[in-house]
Structures are given as C-alpha cells and as structure tokens.
Amino acid sequence: MLLSRAALPAAVLTLAAALTACTPVADVEPAPDAANPACAEIMVALPSELADQQQRETDSQSSAAWGDPSKIILRCGVPVPGPTTEQCATVNSIDWILQEDETTWTATTYGREPAVEVIFDPEEVSSSTLLVQLENAVSRIEPTRACVSSNDLVLPAQ
Template sequence: MFSSRAALTAAVLTLAAGLTACTPVADIEAAPDAGNPDCAEVMVALPSELAGQEQRKTDSQASSAWGNPSKIILRCGVPVPGPTTDACATVNGVDWILREDDTTWTATTYGREPAVEVIFDPEEVSSSTLLVQLENSVARIEPTRSCVSSSDLELPAQ
C-alpha cells in the first residue's frame, strides 16, 4: 500500500512539474531598486492567483506576472513617485497613483519605499479586484506619506 501511494505521489509531482514547464517564463525588466530587502517581503506574500489569473515565473528579481500571455505585471523597486497631480486612489489603506495609457493602466504605490508598480489592461483585469488582492503583499512596506486632495489643503486667506 505504501509503495503504491508513494508511486502515485511521485507521478503527480512529475505531472505538475511538467505542466508548469509548459508555461513560458515572462521576460520582465528588473526595477532599479529590485534588490531592496523590502521587495523580498512583498514577493513572498504575493498571491498565486490574482484577478483570476495564475502566477507565472519571471526572469528578473522582484517581479511577477499573472496570466499567459501576461495580463498583470508587477515590479518592486521602481522609482518612488514624488508629489503629483495624477489620480491617487486609496484601496484598503494602500495609496496608488493611477496612470492610464491607450491600452494599459499603471498603478504605482505612493508613500512607500521601495515603490511597487503594477501594469495591467483594464479591459481584461478589474483594477478594484487587483488592488484589493495586492493589499496584503504591498502593505508589508510601511507607508511614510499618503495621498492628499486639494480639499485636504489649507490655502492661505487672500
């Protein structure tokens, strides 16, 4: 009985290894500060499934991709954004600067160093689902600043 169970386990592991080998490694350029130790904290906490997409292996440090082809790309250690007039959304306590291009959106953490960047196609991936599911990982980097709106500012009387 034991040997047949061990053989079955070995067969399942071999099959699983073969199936993951079918998914090509995602080619992603590493962020400038990818070697930051805080990025390692983020990376080990990333979900294996994100917005309905399975995680893939990548060829660079502090990066991840989901979907085949990649629907979501994450890089930790991107340049930390300074004050901006770009849209900023707070999702479960994490501030994200949102930038829209023709076909993709880029969400970059605001007020956390190192910064985390997520690139995705909003036609294929829900931004609200994506950013909610990343909260547990990204929140491992302590915030030092937060988004403010013009209504939060005190303007001098004229």
C-alpha cells in the same frame, strides 16, 4: 499499455515535468531598486491567484506575473514618485498613482519606499479587484506620505 508498479512513478514525474514546462517564464525587466530587502517581504506575501489569474514564474528579481500570456505584471523597486498631479486613488489604505495608456494602466504605490508598480489591461482585469488583493503584500512597507487633493489643502486666510 499497462505500466508496471516501478514504471508508474517515473511516468508521473515525466508527465509533471511536461505540464510545468507548458507555461513559459515571463520576461520582466527588473526595477532599478529590485534588490531592496523590503521587496523580498512583498514578494513572499503575493497571492498565487490575482484577479482570477494564476501566478507564473518571471526571469527577474522582485517581479511577478499572473496569467498566460501575462495579464498582470508587478515590479518592486521602481522609482519612488514624488509629489504629482496624476490621479491618486486610495484602496484599502494603500495610495496608488494611476496612469492610463491606450491599452494598459499602471498603478504605482505612493508614499512607500520602495515603490511597487502594477501594469495591467483594464479590459481584462478589474483594477478594484487587483488593487484590493495586493493590499496584504504592499502594506508590508509602511507609508511615509499620503495622497492629498486640493480639497485637503488649508489655504492661509486673506
């Protein structure tokens, strides 16, 4: 079947619409402070590809997802963590609190307000790659605190 010159653009638009409809919108619950203006600065700086996964559309403000099905979920505006004994890792000047569940890990920024949370499966996504690639976006929020360990504490002389 040959298409006329007039019908070709319409056929291309129909095909493009069908292809974009292949990836459903990711359902992500918005964070409590998702409307914080600082989240907008982070969202516009997020990479379109993260840990070899393509970004996809989400249905909530200040959220992002990569992969189909979603391999990585990011939410800006989650509750800001206070002092904690949870594992804290510094990756390229960004402090992250790491919490491990059976199948997923959650990394939450520490010392930045609003806080950013990233949920991922460490069997499918490398945490080191993921957190390094988020540095540019997350660093748009200035830190006000930093992780410390017991080795960093100065105890009074006895």
